[in-house]
Amino acid sequence: MRLSSKATTLLILAAVIAIAPVFFPSSYYFRVGSLIFVNGLAVTGLVILIGYAGQISLGHAGFAGIGAYACALAPVHLGLHPALAAVLGALLSAAIAYLVGRPILRLKGYYLAVTSLGFGILVSMVLSNEAQLTGGPDGMAVPELGLRAVLKAIGIDLSNTEFWYAFSGLVLVLGAWLALNLYHSPTGRALRALHGSEVAARTVGVDVAHYKLVAFVLSAIYASVSGSLLALQNKFITPDVAGFMHSIEMVTMTVLGGAGSVLGAILGAAILTTLPQVLTIFQEYEQLMLGLVMMLVMIFMREGLLPSITRRIRGRAE
Amino acid sequence: MSLLQIEGLGIDFGGLRAVHDVGFSLKPGEIVSVIGPNGAGKTTLFNMISGVYAPARGRVVLDGEDVTRMPPHLLARRGLSRTFQNLQIFQSMSVLENAVAGHHLHERGSVFADLFALPAARRRSQASGESARALLDRVGLGRAAEQEAGSLSYGALKRLEIARALALKPRVLLLDEPAAGCNAVETEEIDHLIAQVAAEGVSILLVEHDMKMVMRISNHIVVLDHGEKIAEGEPAAIARNPRVIEAYLGAQATEAKHVDG
Numbered sequence A: 001m002r003l004s005s006k007a008t009t010l011l012i013l014a015a016v017i018a019i020a021p022v023f024f025p026s027s028y029y030f031r032v033g034s035l036i037f038v039n040g041l042a043v044t045g046l047v048i049l050i051g052y053a054g055q056i057s058l059g060h061a062g063f064a065g066i067g068a069y070a071c072a073l074a075p076v077h078l079g080l081h082p083a084l085a086a087v088l089g090a091l092l093s094a095a096i097a098y099l100v101g102r103p104i105l106r107l108k109g110y111y112l113a114v115t116s117l118g119f120g121i122l123v124s125m126v127l128s129n130e131a132q133l134t135g136g137p138d139g140m141a142v143p144e145l146g147l148r149a150v151l152k153a154i155g156i157d158l159s160n161t162e163f164w165y166a167f168s169g170l171v172l173v174l175g176a177w178l179a180l181n182l183y184h185s186p187t188g189r190a191l192r193a194l195h196g197s198e199v200a201a202r203t204v205g206v207d208v209a210h211y212k213l214v215a216f217v218l219s220a221i222y223a224s225v226s227g228s229l230l231a232l233q234n235k236f237i238t239p240d241v242a243g244f245m246h247s248i249e250m251v252t253m254t255v256l257g258g259a260g261s262v263l264g265a266i267l268g269a270a271i272l273t274t275l276p277q278v279l280t281i282f283q284e285y286e287q288l289m290l291g292l293v294m295m296l297v298m299i300f301m302r303e304g305l306l307p308s309i310t311r312r313i314r315g316r317a318e
Numbered sequence B: 001m002s003l004l005q006i007e008g009l010g011i012d013f014g015g016l017r018a019v020h021d022v023g024f025s026l027k028p029g030e031i032v033s034v035i036g037p038n039g040a041g042k043t044t045l046f047n048m049i050s051g052v053y054a055p056a057r058g059r060v061v062l063d064g065e066d067v068t069r070m071p072p073h074l075l076a077r078r079g080l081s082r083t084f085q086n087l088q089i090f091q092s093m094s095v096l097e098n099a100v101a102g103h104h105l106h107e108r109g110s111v112f113a114d115l116f117a118l119p120a121a122r123r124r125s126q127a128s129g130e131s132a133r134a135l136l137d138r139v140g141l142g143r144a145a146e147q148e149a150g151s152l153s154y155g156a157l158k159r160l161e162i163a164r165a166l167a168l169k170p171r172v173l174l175l176d177e178p179a180a181g182c183n184a185v186e187t188e189e190i191d192h193l194i195a196q197v198a199a200e201g202v203s204i205l206l207v208e209h210d211m212k213m214v215m216r217i218s219n220h221i222v223v224l225d226h227g228e229k230i231a232e233g234e235p236a237a238i239a240r241n242p243r244v245i246e247a248y249l250g251a252q253a254t255e256a257k258h259v260d261g
Helices: A005-023 A027-052 A060-077 A082-104 A111-129 A147-153 A160-183 A186-196 A198-203 A208-234 A244-257 A262-300 A305-317 B042-049 B072-077 B095-101 B111-115 B119-138 B154-167 B184-199 B211-217 B235-240 B242-260
Strands: B004-013 B016-026 B031-035 B057-062 B080-082 B172-176 B203-207 B220-225 B228-233
Touching: A005 A027, A005 A160, A005 A262, A027 A060, A027 A160, A027 A186, A027 A208, A027 A244, A027 A262, A060 A082, A060 A111, A060 A208, A060 A244, A082 A111, A082 A208, A111 A244, A147 A160, A160 A186, A160 A208, A160 A262, A160 B111, A186 A198, A186 A208, A186 B095, A186 B111, A186 B119, A198 A208, A198 B072, A208 B111, A244 A262, A244 A305, A262 A305, B004 B042, B016 B042, B016 B057, B016 B203, B016 B220, B031 B042, B031 B184, B031 B211, B042 B172, B042 B203, B072 B080, B080 B154, B095 B119, B095 B154, B111 B119, B119 B154, B154 B172, B154 B184, B184 B203, B184 B211, B211 B235, B220 B235, B220 B242, B228 B235, B228 B242, B235 B242
Parallel strands: B016 B228, B031 B203, B031 B220, B080 B172, B172 B203
Antiparallel strands: B004 B016, B004 B057, B220 B228
């Protein structure tokens, strides 16, 4: 029996997440793992936007910032449970993405990239400057999610790093499942169609502006949830989460691994999350190495790492 | 009664009158061809009718409704579909997915159902998948269904575009040079396909350079030259029309002379 590409992707992802801890020599690796999953989630959202719909956003960290600070602020000021605060953050991100995207996505061209860039900068400035609310550049504490205590009460005793590894891994698999469902659905086809040829998509009845907006809003929700997970596991958050560099990192991860493939983009997130940890010994050369890797991949593997490699393997097999 | 009515349609590009005061009409099941030398404005006319360009003058009336300057996706909802002279294939999709994508209006539903792969979403996908396979069989691409669209020959891509346009279940179909780049056998197949589709009641507006094909299948021919309509009528009458011979066939004769050297 031939497995569908959706089942294969989910199986590989779940297996790697479940088996990897066997090889972890210390709890530090659980921490790196959960960071990969958090970034992987944001990047999966960008696969919908960049890979499916062919639109670029340079401000998605802004949504991650909204998700992160929702978890820090809503429990204190609104008395919400942190989990509900994350949902609130996601709804807020979706609403803002809708309001920002609606007028912009009617236009053709690079308007979304520029507008989202401005939006991201705006969010990080607000977070830095509203010091009495957000603690400014020094950041602020985030309350405990509390799920680990619940698990402990029913007999599942996980260390903090183990819990966040498992929990963000689970959320990532869920996020990947949704994105893969979308790929093979009428909505996913409409997105990929408008990516392939906007004029042809319109003539088969695709409301191009509407579907671009759908992709933008969905990817904003992914980024927001990713920001919430980061805030909750760090229990502390600074405006860097919404910074321009974080936006660029997200896009770089997506494109490096392969924007058209969920698994590829998550691989990109894994590489770019791990590399700085590995390269700390060469700290001065870290940026240099990253730049070099990016350039080489774009020159020799334009579709991104995973799609290029699988294509080469398949080509050899035939 | 006419299904599609074109009245005094015109557009200018930077002072140049690309198309001026063109009008004609299509009845259900009728095949109307637009012919004329290169640069006569045929594709521009198509782009105006299909909502890709906004005409500066004139009206497009579809089944009694004024649809002038209506965007293509709304025209699609009203049953107007088209193919492109310069292919507009969804390159990264498989042949089958291209044909399925043509079913957009019949398969679209809530994004929520699509995200969670709810039974309703899967039913919609399955129905359009089955219909797409039947359409691919119809245009002779059934066996290429799983291939990447980009790997097909030019002639096969032309037929894939027709399948995708038919997926809409159109009432009016605009075909822009469907036989360009096809060999004699493929041209004849497309010829049959167009006649069949028209026999089912779909009105067809055709731009085509293959004169034999145009003369064989058209009910009615509109001749453009320098953006203006210089003649219209039945194929036999058009073939005898001196202005047409001068403008169109004359140009071809000149070209032939150049080739002969």
